[in-house]
Amino acid sequence: MLFHLPLLLAALQTGTASTPQAGQDPTFDYMSMLFVFMLATFIGFEVIRRVSRLLHTPLMSLTNAISAIAVVGSIILAGGDHPTYINVLGLVAVVASVTNIVSGFLITDRMLKMFKKREPGRQ
Amino acid sequence: MSQSMILLVTTGHSASLYLIQFAYLVATALFIFSLKWMSDPKTARHGVFAGVGGMLLAVIGTLINPDLVNYTSIAIAVVIGTAIGVPLSWVPLTAVPQRTALSHAFGGLAAGLVGTGKYYLWLQEGPEQLTAFRMTAIAIEIILGFLTFTGSLMAAGKLQELRWIPQRPVTYRGQNLVNLLLLAVAIGCGAALVVNPTWSILFPAIIVLSLLFGILLIIPIGGADMPTVISLLNSYAGLSAVAMGFVLDNKLLITAGALDGSSGFILSVIMCRAMNRSFTNVLFGAFGQVQQSGAVTEKKTAKTETIEGAAQILEQAQLVVIIPGYGMAVAQAQRMVRELFDHLTKRGIDVKFAIHPVAGRMPGHMNVLLAEAEIPYDKLVEMDSINPEMSQADVALVIGANDVVNPAARHDKSSPIYGMPIIDADKARTCFAIKRTMNPGFAGIENELYYADKTYMLFGDAKAVVGALAKELSGGSGIH
Numbered sequence: 001m002l003f004h005l006p007l008l009l010a011a012l013q014t015g016t017a018s019t020p021q022a023g024q025d026p027t028f029d030y031m032s033m034l035f036v037f038m039l040a041t042f043i044g045f046e047v048i049r050r051v052s053r054l055l056h057t058p059l060m061s062l063t064n065a066i067s068a069i070a071v072v073g074s075i076i077l078a079g080g081d082h083p084t085y086i087n088v089l090g091l092v093a094v095v096a097s098v099t100n101i102v103s104g105f106l107i108t109d110r111m112l113k114m115f116k117k118r119e120p121g122r123q
Numbered sequence: 124m125s126q127s128m129i130l131l132v133t134t135g136h137s138a139s140l141y142l143i144q145f146a147y148l149v150a151t152a153l154f155i156f157s158l159k160w161m162s163d164p165k166t167a168r169h170g171v172f173a174g175v176g177g178m179l180l181a182v183i184g185t186l187i188n189p190d191l192v193n194y195t196s197i198a199i200a201v202v203i204g205t206a207i208g209v210p211l212s213w214v215p216l217t218a219v220p221q222r223t224a225l226s227h228a229f230g231g232l233a234a235g236l237v238g239t240g241k242y243y244l245w246l247q248e249g250p251e252q253l254t255a256f257r258m259t260a261i262a263i264e265i266i267l268g269f270l271t272f273t274g275s276l277m278a279a280g281k282l283q284e285l286r287w288i289p290q291r292p293v294t295y296r297g298q299n300l301v302n303l304l305l306l307a308v309a310i311g312c313g314a315a316l317v318v319n320p321t322w323s324i325l326f327p328a329i330i331v332l333s334l335l336f337g338i339l340l341i342i343p344i345g346g347a348d349m350p351t352v353i354s355l356l357n358s359y360a361g362l363s364a365v366a367m368g369f370v371l372d373n374k375l376l377i378t379a380g381a382l383d384g385s386s387g388f389i390l391s392v393i394m395c396r397a398m399n400r401s402f403t404n405v406l407f408g409a410f411g412q413v414q415q416s417g418a419v420t421e422k423k424t425a426k427t428e429t430i431e432g433a434a435q436i437l438e439q440a441q442l443v444v445i446i447p448g449y450g451m452a453v454a455q456a457q458r459m460v461r462e463l464f465d466h467l468t469k470r471g472i473d474v475k476f477a478i479h480p481v482a483g484r485m486p487g488h489m490n491v492l493l494a495e496a497e498i499p500y501d502k503l504v505e506m507d508s509i510n511p512e513m514s515q516a517d518v519a520l521v522i523g524a525n526d527v528v529n530p531a532a533r534h535d536k537s538s539p540i541y542g543m544p545i546i547d548a549d550k551a552r553t554c555f556a557i558k559r560t561m562n563p564g565f566a567g568i569e570n571e572l573y574y575a576d577k578t579y580m581l582f583g584d585a586k587a588v589v590g591a592l593a594k595e596l597s598g599g600s601g602i603h
Contacts, residue, residue, distance in 0.1 A: 044385030056487030067383035079191035089240035098204025106212035
């Protein structure tokens with residue numbers, strides 16, 4: 001039985017090593033992805049339209065940091081049980097995404113801290 | 124026994140899959156809140172915290188993925204990324220456009236690399252994995268990713284004024300044709316791969332073509348168009364993340380990428396409208412062609428004013444409107460502007476800042492610089508709100524702005540900027556323009572404003588001139 005275990009695990013690994021294949025995973029569905037994309041785009045338009053023009057520069061650095069969500073895909077590629085060259089591609093992508101996350105959020109906060117109304121005590 | 128073993132492992136496996144999906148769901152909500160809170164400077168900082176929270180959830184959710192085996196190398200990559208990211212967030216605010224362009228490049232690179240990795244992985248596991256849907260998504264992901272990568276690097280280089288990157292738009296005959304052909308060939312290769320994913324020789328070809336296209340797309344674009352181009356590249360970076368989401372069947376990536384993509388798109392539309400130009404005109408109609416037409420103007424002379432004279436007029440004003448432009452950023456004059464603002468305000472003079480949407484090198488650039496100089500944000504007024512007030516302004520003070528105050532945009536049909544909405548500096552009772560020389564601005568267009576009856580030039584470096592004005596107004600005030 002112990003003899004079988006590595007084989008079993010290996011079988012499971014090959015089945016799920018990458019993204020589950022179409023048909024195996026109930027959440028895998030092209031149409032629902034397209035729906036999500038469409039709805040998210042509309043939400044994006046509605047939300048961004050309301051952003052104050054004052055804040056367009058921080059907005060861009062914030063959305064930059066948020067779109068570094070690519071880190072999720074990068075980690076999956078970097079950490080999976082794949083050939084080394086594929087892991088390396090993923091790792092470079094992780095470095096690039098983490099750079100964006102860290103610098104994006106930090107600089108957004110740094111800029112936003114500067115937007116003040118007139119303080120009563122000053123002058 | 125072995126069967127129950129499988130069952131146990133698989134249930135554990137799918138339970139963690141659902142946990143991951145739930146973490147992604149909450150992260151998505153946090154990202155939407157993050158952007159929603161940006162609608163007001165008062166709540167904007169909550170937006171950053173929501174964004175950070177969403178990102179942490181997403182990363183933790185990904186790390187509990189049972190398929191991951193190489194945690195050490197991921198940790199090292201995270202450390203390296205942090206080590207680069209932290210100093211990048213300390214750049215001076217005048218360099219924010221470059222930093223933003225650079226981060227679009229990183230975003231594009233990440234998308235391109237993940238797309239590449241996935242293609243070769245699936246090709247190796249069995250080409251049947253590369254369904255038409257996945258292959259289409261991969262092709263879009265790598266085209267967008269890699270063209271964003273080189274395009275943004277070029278934009279960052281231009282903004283940083285690197286010596287080996289031409290600052291002026293580079294144009295040549297048939298440029299647009301060459302660019303469009305390159306893109307068409309890249310898309311054609313992608314389509315061929317969708318038909319047969321095993322024609323793997325085409326894959327590196329798409330990468331090279333996209334990289335090249337990115338460079339050639341930005342070469343003809345000049346500084347004045349940078350706000351639009353940066354916004355457009357922002358949109359592409361977001362869309363490449365969306366494509367990655369389609370490749371990886373990941374709805375969090377699709378949502379977050381779509382938010383970024385729509386944000387970049389809206390900003391580009393705002394920038395285009397502010398210049399009265401279309402996307403195609405910005406991308407394919409380089410400003411460089413304009414120069415000849417601007418050169419044919421008869422010799423006119425502009426009047427100059429001394430610092431003392433200007434200070435006297437400022438002193439007697441009730442409403443002063445300051446119109447900043449990229450020249451203010453170049454001269455690092457923000458602090459001096461703030462001093463001038465303080466001295467004028469102290470005398471009971473109402474001072475407002477008129478912000479043109481494309482002033483500077485990225486959307487909102489002037490607002491951030493003035494906020495850094497601690498000018499209260501309620502004094503920063505958008506172009507559409509300030510223009511009706513301009514005729515009541517006693518003084519319009521133009522600091523390093525040029526095309527955005529050129530009245531030719533209103534009436535001169537032959538002017539390349541005709542139709543562009545401008546700030547009506549010429550309608551103020553008196554107009555002072557601070558400028559280093561009479562050289563025409565970036566677009567090479569003569570500015571009528573400088574020759575108008577009510578306009579007086581204050582020649583010199585913006586920082587020095589504003590500083591001198593502030594000094595003049597700080598002293599001697601009580602003596603009169």
